[in-house]
Amino acid sequence: MAGTDDGQSADAHSASVQDYVKVIYGLTEWRCAPVTPVRIAKRLSVANSSVTGMLTKLVRLGLVDYVAYKPVLLTPEGRTLALTMVRRHRLLETFLVQDLGYTWDEVHAEAEMLEHTVSDRFIEELDKRLHRPRRDPHGDPIPSHDGTIVLPQAHPLSELDDGHPGHLVRVSDENPALLRFLTTEGVSLDTPVKVLERNQFGGSMRVGFGESPNVTVLNAGDEMADALWIHSTDTHIGCNLV
Structure with a gap:
């Protein structure tokens, strides 16, 4: 290429x-x-x-x-x-x-x-x-x-239901401050992730990162939930617009 x-x-x-x-x-x-x-x-x-x-x-x-x-x-x-x-x-x-x-x-x-x-x-x-x-x-x-490119099967954290487990496969690089925050919390690619609780009326969701007994629980607001992509075995929802 x-x-x-x-x-x-x-x-x-x-x-x-x-x-x-x-x-x-x-x-x-x-x-x-x-x-x-x-x-x-x-x-x-x-x-x-x-x-x-x-x-x-x-x-x-x-x-x-x-x-x-x-x-x-x-x-x-x-x-x-x-x-x-x-x-x-x-x-x-x-x-x-x-x-x-x-x-x-x-x-x-x-x-x-x-x-x-x-x-x-x-x-x-x-x-x-x-x-x-x-x-x-x-x-x-x-x-x-x-020119071959293969996206992993993944969905943004914001789309996952309570109790959904997976692991982190992508983080948007649009906000460096978010990347620095994740680093301080020990969150990186391939970290196990599990949605613990979703706010019934929108807003933040409680998410566990890591494996027991070393689980870090964070409140993920809208920006974080949209920036973190979690591996899923569902069919990939890739785009065919281009």
Whole structure:
């Protein structure tokens, strides 16, 4: 997966183009919700007018299908470019944690900068050095060289019923403060999780992390409950919007 289907390297595109296709992909990776210019603007912290202009450019480049008032969709070429950038980002995050001693709340911004400067060869060598990891420090799957990506069977904690057991397979990296909090509480990937009690009228839920007798009980508010993804044997609810 060195570049798009027509042979172009990812580096043939500007950093802003790379960022946009990666964000469009990311908005549908775990949740099936239509991608709109407003959602893109919120994720990138830019004005809606800036997104409209960039979408026009992405359509011209053959990376996106978009007409006004309809969802934004990646073309096959756009998806290939997006997965190339996702692969770079997640391998860099893994390297920063495993080899350089970064913590999982520190790596996102660093990888955002580095992913635009490294070469395809560097990424392939890095993948080999890391023994071809399947997930990054937050549990997000790392695409293979050919663009294959496999999401674990998982649901957000907020969707689980009382008494539902499982283990933590992914934590959203959107809020570094949440990642730091989980670290202080001894919660990490693969930690056993069990919903102990759900508030009847919404709000926080009591959740046990760890195995008896060393169970840490936390009150998980809406943000935490949506950010933590728990392994489930149910059929995966992956998205087919892109």
